[in-house]
Amino acid sequence: MNQKNNKQDELLGFWENGADDLSGLHAIWGYAIEFFENQEGVYHNWGGDTPQDEKKQKILWIRNDEKTISIKFEEELVWHKVEYQVDLYVYGEVKWLRLTEKDKTRFWATAEPLYKLIQ
Numbered sequence: 001m002n003q004k005n006n007k008q009d010e011l012l013g014f015w016e017n018g019a020d021d022l023s024g025l026h027a028i029w030g031y032a033i034e035f036f037e038n039q040e041g042v043y044h045n046w047g048g049d050t051p052q053d054e055k056k057q058k059i060l061w062i063r064n065d066e067k068t069i070s071i072k073f074e075e076e077l078v079w080h081k082v083e084y085q086v087d088l089y090v091y092g093e094v095k096w097l098r099l100t101e102k103d104k105t106r107f108w109a110t111a112e113p114l115y116k117l118i119q
Contacts, residue, residue, distance in 0.1 A: 009063065010086055011035045015099050015107075015114035016044075033107075033114060035061065043073065043109065071108055082108050089115060 016032035029047030036042075041059040058074040070079040082101055089098040096115040099107050107114050 009035070009037070010097075011061075011063075011069070011099075012037060013116050015116045017110060017112050017114060031110060033059065033110070067102070073109075080108060 014034045032044040034042045043057040061071040068083045072079045089096045095118045099114040
């Protein structure tokens with residue numbers, strides 16, 4: 001595994017479920033993954049009946065190659081190898097990047113794609 005992450009890594013930043021449709025629902029319920037340069041991150045979960053200890057869970061990740069990472073919750077022993085894809089998603093005049101596992105409609109521990117605002 002390549003243990004060095006490039007500072008320009010496309011995964012860095014805050015990826016959230018559901019590109020905001022301005023309904024307000026996203027503000028009261030949702031989840032996100034935030035990737036940091038140091039091969040760590042946070043799985044955020046808000047709203048609903050989410051237990052306090054699951055609202056922010058530390059994750060670890062390692063870049064394997066251009067479109068593959070290994071990722072896990074910090075307390076897990078097993079790494080999950082994930083091949084992913086990023087594509088452009090446009091909602092009105094707002095542009096997002098959409099993150100999914102290759103040939104799937106979700107990403108890793110989430111039930112949906114994740115989105116990162118670019119405009």
